Amino acid sequence: MEQDEEFDISSDQKHLNVIIHLDIDYFYAQVEEILNPELKDKPLGVKQGLNIVTCNYIAREYGVGKWKPMKECLEKCPELVVVNGEDLTNYKVYSKRVSELLHKMFGTTERIGLDEHYIDITKEIERQLTELDDVAEHQFLGPIYPDEETFNQCNCGCKTRLMIGTEIADRVRKRLYEDLKLTCSIGISHNKLLAKLVGTMNKPNNQTALAPTASKVFMADLKNLRSITGIGEKTASRIQELGLITIQDLQECDIQRLQKKFGIDMATRLKEMSLGIDMTEIKATGKPKTVGLEDSFRPISIRSDAAEKFQALLSRLMIQIQDDGRVPQSIKVTVRKYDPVKKNSIRETKQCALAPSLFRCVDGKIQLMDGAEQKIIKNVLMLFDRMVDLKQQFNITLLGLCFSKFQEQKKGPGSIANYLMKKQDVEVQSITNLSNETINGSLSDSFRSKTASPSSSLMDFETLSNNSLDLSGSSETELEPSPKKRKKLNLLLVARNRRYSSNDDIASPSKLNVSDLHLNGTSMDTSTPIRIISPLCKNPEPIACSSTKQTEIPPNIDRSVWQELPLEVQRELMMNWQTTASNATNSSTIPSSHHAKTRLSSTKTNNNTLHKYFVQNS
DNA sequence: GCATAGAAAA
DNA sequence: TTTTCTA
Structure with missing residues (x-):
């Protein structure tokens, strides 16, 4: 109908990416087979609790399946060998090896659970297409869906890309077997959703590529709504409440009707998914968030x-x-x-x-x-x-x-970042350390890129005062009852040629190293004597109000402190201030009361003098 | 089904 | 921030 065409035209015309979805076959059971090769030619099930959670393909011939009660499985297959899979250690080890291998081959991958990976191989294919500019012969390796002819229906170049995709998938499978003796199944398509789904068509130990123009039919042929990744029990039954039983029903459903039940965002996504449209990107698997x-x-x-x-x-x-x-x-x-x-x-x-x-x-x-x-x-x-x-x-x-x-938190609790975070309930997002050596290099670059970023905003003075730093080391709350808002501040730390309290021996100020501090506070050097210029304002002056003629120093910095600063630092701060000021004046949407009103102050803390200079908050 | 994690909705 | 859904 009309809506369907809209979707096809707007977002599914070209198929510029190639995504592969890799799924290790019967993962737990396969790892058990590797650990104990005698199991290989026997029906094998892995149990957790009272259930068989997965089994090898020999066992599947008997009707043993995933997530079935062990009792039932043993009735169907009395000679089923059952191993306990409650300890995941070995599976995690193999999962990690797979991740590392794929990382070596492709860089970032998105891992789902222990045994699935999405990989965006678009770049790799483009590299092959440009670098091997000889008219390299490509062919489909492994099964394709539905047939080669259908790949000719689109002339955006996807056929060649997908062909190379099948060659890459074939290579990955061979490598995975050579290195780790694991077999897997791979789906090759122009998006994640389809890659995952099409990969199930030829299992185990095989691969399948999908012709993009067959997407809609391919989706319509799936068993039920639940086959779509992301549609679970609840969503499926809510869709069914609209009288939509099959994916084809969903494909043909009026978007308005879906909208009434699910809202615009989810309705759109459901409809797109039913048609095989998926624009989500592969995102690198990092450390867990929780x-x-x-x-x-x-x-x-x-x-x-x-x-x-x-x-x-x-x-x-x-x-x-x-x-x-x-x-x-x-x-x-x-x-x-x-x-x-x-x-x-x-x-x-x-x-x-x-x-x-x-x-x-x-x-x-x-x-x-x-x-x-x-x-x-x-x-x-x-x-x-x-x-x-x-x-x-x-x-x-x-x-x-x-x-x-x-x-x-790379370094100990004595680090500046931690100190500030403790004192201030501040998420130190970006800290730049400045030394004489590097003053004209990385600092100005990273600083300018920060201040120039469109999302950056100048600091609200009131916010700052409410959050004022207590540097005297008085009582601190270690557990807060969920702060309303956690301020994100970017700090500029200025390192000075002076030694403070610590026992640490710094031979010469030129040893101060800017690389000890990174964006997002990933690493901090705790021993570096550092002087921080302060954000706290007693007499706030709008930073944008550049009645500057008087002196050559930024109006927000205390003259006595300014004079102590090395020349290069002065120059840098001057540049920064000018950048900030011009940003502020340029962004006419910022009301004057919101203009940053930073200035300098210094506070004594034991033997340390800490000056803080807040550059911006975000 | 339980345990774990991520994402989206409320 | 809390709940709900999904895998």
Whole structure:
């Protein structure tokens, strides 16, 4: 109908990318086969609890399948060899090896679970097309869907690209087998959704490429709505409430009707998915955003029991994150309450902030400071109390803890970044260290790129004063009750040729190294004597108000401090100030009260003099 | 089904 | 921020 054409024309005309989806065959069971080759020619199932979670293809011939009760499987196949797959260690080891191999071959991949990867091979194909500019002969390797003729229906060049895609997929499969003795199935298509789906057409140990113009038919031929990645039980039944049973029904459904039930965003996505349109990109798999544990058990109804469970969870969690290199800044508590009357369970969660000062880093290992465990447990129990009414009878059947909002933490708690973060409840997003050596190099570049970024905004003075730094080292809260808003500040740290308090020996100021500080606070040098110029304003002056003729110094900097600065630093600050000022005047949308009103001040902290100069917030 | 993680909706 | 959904 009309809508369908719109979709086809607007977003599915060209097929410029090539995506492969790689799925290791019967992963757990295959790893078990490798670990114990005697299992290879026998029907093999891997169990977790009372279920067979996966099995090899010999077992599948007997009707053994994924996620079936073990009892049922053994009835169908009495000679089924069952291994326990509750310990994931070996699977994780193999998963990592696969990731590393793919990383070597392609750079970034997006890993899903332990055994699936999406890889964007567009660049690799383009490289082949340009570099090997001899009229290289390409051919489809492995099965294609539906047939070669259909690939000719589009002349955007996708046929050649996909052909190379099948060659690459073939190479990956061979390599994976040579290096790790693992077989896999690969789908090759112009987007993620289709790559994943088409890869299932020839399993195991094979690959399938999809003709882009066959997308719609291919999707319509799928078994049911649930076949689409992203449509689960709930969404499928909500779609069915509209009388749409098949993917074809969804393809043909009026977008307005979908919109009424799902809203514009989800309606669009559902419709697009049904047609095989998917514009989502491959995103590199990085460190996890959350690390959590939960434990279910016989119902407990005493608070102290819960406290014990939390203790245990916290200890386990600390072991899990000790090598992470990051420190969590938030903790979430999960409670599952069983209601014996309604015979159902309800999950509830609450989270609160964690101060970085609760953690320390002892030769690379993240651990809790002395007494931090009790502090955390205390706060966890506070959240617990907000969810569980102790006056009422309660039955808790599950408790969980989950760390999140991780912050990179390469060096110990003495680092400047941590100090500032502790003091200020500030997420130090970008810090630039400045030394005499490098003053004309990386600093100005990184600074300018920051200030010039369209999203940057000048600092609101009021915000700053409310957040004012307490550098005297007075009492600090380590656990905050979820701050309303966490300020993101970019700091410019100015290193000076002077030594402070520490025992560290800095032979010469020229050793100060700018590379010790990176964007996003990934790494900090703690021993470098550093002078920070301050943001805090006592007499705020609009930075944009350049009544500048008077002197050659930025109006927001204290003259006495200015004179102490090395020439190069002065020059740099001058440039920065001018950039900032002109940005401010250029962006007419910023009301004057929002103009940054930064100036300089200095505060004594023990033996350290810290001057801070806030460049911007974001 | 449970345990874990990510994403989107509310 | 919390809940819900999905894999």
